[in-house]
Amino acid sequence: MSQKDVGNKIPIYKLKKTDEVMNYYDEWGEGNKYDRDMIDWNYTGPKETVEVLNKYQKKKNIKIYDAGCGTGLVGVELKKYGFKDFYGADLSQRLLDLVPNGLYKKLVKSDLNKPILEDENIYDVVMCVGTFTFGHVKPHALDEFLRITKKGGLICFTINEGIHEEYGFDLKIKELLESNKWKELEFFKSDYIASKDVNAWLGLYEVIK
Numbered sequence: 001m002s003q004k005d006v007g008n009k010i011p012i013y014k015l016k017k018t019d020e021v022m023n024y025y026d027e028w029g030e031g032n033k034y035d036r037d038m039i040d041w042n043y044t045g046p047k048e049t050v051e052v053l054n055k056y057q058k059k060k061n062i063k064i065y066d067a068g069c070g071t072g073l074v075g076v077e078l079k080k081y082g083f084k085d086f087y088g089a090d091l092s093q094r095l096l097d098l099v100p101n102g103l104y105k106k107l108v109k110s111d112l113n114k115p116i117l118e119d120e121n122i123y124d125v126v127m128c129v130g131t132f133t134f135g136h137v138k139p140h141a142l143d144e145f146l147r148i149t150k151k152g153g154l155i156c157f158t159i160n161e162g163i164h165e166e167y168g169f170d171l172k173i174k175e176l177l178e179s180n181k182w183k184e185l186e187f188f189k190s191d192y193i194a195s196k197d198v199n200a201w202l203g204l205y206e207v208i209k
């Protein structure tokens, strides 16, 4: 699979280390350029994932963890559907500073390749949109998403099509299915950034534990 993703000045697939990724997004946030680019490119990741979530989750007073929330584009979509209780985590303080005031209950700067500083079984839903891509968050983060999600809860994510197999997301998803940690509700190729010919797998899984 070719290394397809788009980014600011240099392509995302060239990023390797966590510090490089952090600096990259801190710079992309300057002058709100990240959000402007997402509008210009018709980035549909947040809209598509929240639409799918809403199909399966009708209760609105539930607790949602947005892993790699960036400037809060997923939160904007969650709010449109009436969800209110959501929490964001991201590596880039600059992007977190751009999240509209009061949209999320709490925002935390954190590296999702490390253990998440949250208790187990406290979230009804984990969303992770645009954050499984080149040099970003690795498949083992899915174990942490499962840990913090309640039994019967949902985990909804995108995976850039270019890393799905290369980084072992395919094997991790299969391992979690075979060990009855979760059940697949949706898994399909989404538009994502179709205007740039970049697509992503969109998955929605129910947590069994």
Ligand SMILES: C[S@@+](CC[C@H](N)C(=O)[O-])C[C@H]1O[C@@H](n2cnc3c(N)ncnc32)[C@H](O)[C@@H]1O
Pocket (backbone or CB within 6 Å): 018, 021, 022, 025, 045, 046, 067, 068, 069, 070, 071, 072, 073, 074, 089, 090, 091, 092, 095, 110, 111, 112, 113, 128, 129, 130, 131, 135, 136, 137
């Ligand atoms: C393409 S953006 C997606 C942001 C947001 N979810 C959206 O859909 O607009 C990828 C995000 O992943 C974050 N990120 C990358 N590596 C990370 C890590 N190790 N831990 C936490 N966040 C990370 C970046 O800071 C950036 O906000």
